[in-house]
Amino acid sequence: MKPVFQTALGQIHEGDCLEVMRGMSDETVDLAFADPPFNLGKDYSSGINDNLSDEAYVSWCHRWLNEMVRVLKPGGSLFVWNIPKWNVHLAAHLNSHMTFRHWISVDIKYSLPIRGRLYPSHYSLLYYVKGSKPSSFHPDRIPTPCCRHCGGELRDYGGYKDKMNPLGVNLSDVWTDIPPVRHAKYKKRDANALSLKLMDRIVNMASDPGDLVFDPFGGSGTTYIAAELNGRRWVGSELDCQTIIARFKDLDGDKIHLEDIHKNKNVLFTKADLLHRKKSGIPLPSAYRVNGEVDDECACNTDTGVAAIA
Ligand SMILES: C[S@@+](CC[C@H](N)C(=O)[O-])C[C@H]1O[C@@H](n2cnc3c(N)ncnc32)[C@H](O)[C@@H]1O
Structure with a gap:
């Protein structure tokens, strides 16, 4: 499949992630990250069905996870962002293929309180490595x-x-400093966009300059922006790439935002x-x-x- 957009460091393919991954060679990726739809019945511009049965959703996740494991190099890291309800299933599957490193809880409220339930207040970020230890591990200090x-x-x-x-x-393994995406410039951005601070932290923790970063669910392209601006090569897929292409054509806001993120880490x-x-x-x-x-x-x-x- 031909990329719809590329830079000197990366390329995005418009299409189904399973098809794109089938075209990728084994053991070529250093860091893989996935933020899939959460099967919560949301509307996506790509028109996907976000209301599958639990079994159908988990089995679809297993298919793309298997491909992500295949394309990762030994020592490569895999991160999966989801709500705890799904990540317990995805972790159980990954345990047979990779080595568990962490279940990172990211303190962000994502839903309204529901009677008879605890207030959902964290996302789960699974962190696995292919083989026994990661090739790169440089966690930020905060x-x-x-x-x-x-x-x-x-x-x-x-x-x-x-x-x-x-x-x-x-x-x-509890991150309380990840802000919701609310930068003035990004007001109109897809509500699913992750924080650049989160992606900068993951990219810098588990890869080195020149490494290849892969994300099958591009959304607004936050992973690719973090990779590009930190000097990593990147590859991705997304069903509707318009937002990503527009974001790459006007990188100034993201550059300034990233400079600010870098100034405020690795300092007491x-x-x-x-x-x-x-x-x-x-x-x-x-x-x-x-x-x-x-x-x-x-x-x-x-x-x-x-x-x-x-
Ligand atoms: C939660 S969003 C990702 C947001 C992204 N992390 C960001 O920061 O902008 C999930 C994305 O996956 C895309 N998607 C869903 N199914 C897909 C598939 N089979 N192949 C490729 N992309 C898919 C959706 O169009 C949606 O944009």
């Missing part, structure tokens, strides 16, 4: 959560505050938190760094005289 008003830390680190790694806190405090702390007179730990280097523009460090790490 800023310590701070008060939006004064910039003070919200967590008590048991007296070890001053010993905290200036590059941020270890990433856990974001710039905004440093400014809040300065205003409210909260002293800083003895060392900190902003985006990997000392930030001379940030007035906080001159005033508090903290030691900076080169």
Whole structure:
């Protein structure tokens, strides 16, 4: 199948993902990610039936999962984004083909409270590897959560505050910092679009520059944008590619957004938190760094005289 759109790094195919994957060679992909329809009866511009019987939906998922496992290289990583109801079935299937790494809970409310049920408040992100260990694993470090008003830390680190790694806190398997997609520029975007911050985190955690990233369910193309702007090669499929092509033709908003995401990871405090702390007179730990280097523009460090790490 010929791609409908390509860049120097990637290409998107308009068509059924199973057909596209059948054209892909075994063990060629470094990182595979899937965010399929959730079978919740939603309308998609591609007109798919999102209201299958439970059995039909799970068996369709098994078919594309088998293909994703086949195209992954040994050491390649697979991530599957879905609601817990379906990911328990998909995990059970994957357990016979791959090595389980994590069930990551991403704290986002996605439905209204229902009487007699708990309020659905997390998406499940399955993380598997082909073989025993991943070829790439570089999890982001994240800023310590701070008060939006004064910039003070919200967590008590048991007296070890001053010993905290200036590059941020270890990433856990519960992600509470993924915002819903609400960037002004993206107001009109497909409501199914995932956050660029989420895809940037996955791409950087489980691949290296030049690696090949694959996503069978393109949607608005967030995976491909994260891959392209992080220097990864990428390939994808989608039944209706118009939104993806339009998004690639006007990348400025995504570039600015990604720069901002990169500035606010691998640091212990974001710039905004440093400014809040300065205003409210909260002293800083003895060392900190902003985006990997000392930030001379940030007035906080001159005033508090903290030691900076080169
Ligand atoms: C939940 S959306 C993906 C959103 C995407 N992750 C993003 O951030 O924009 C699922 C997408 O899968 C596409 N899709 C559904 N069935 C498909 C199939 N058999 N082959 C290719 N794409 C399919 C739908 O058209 C829809 O755009």
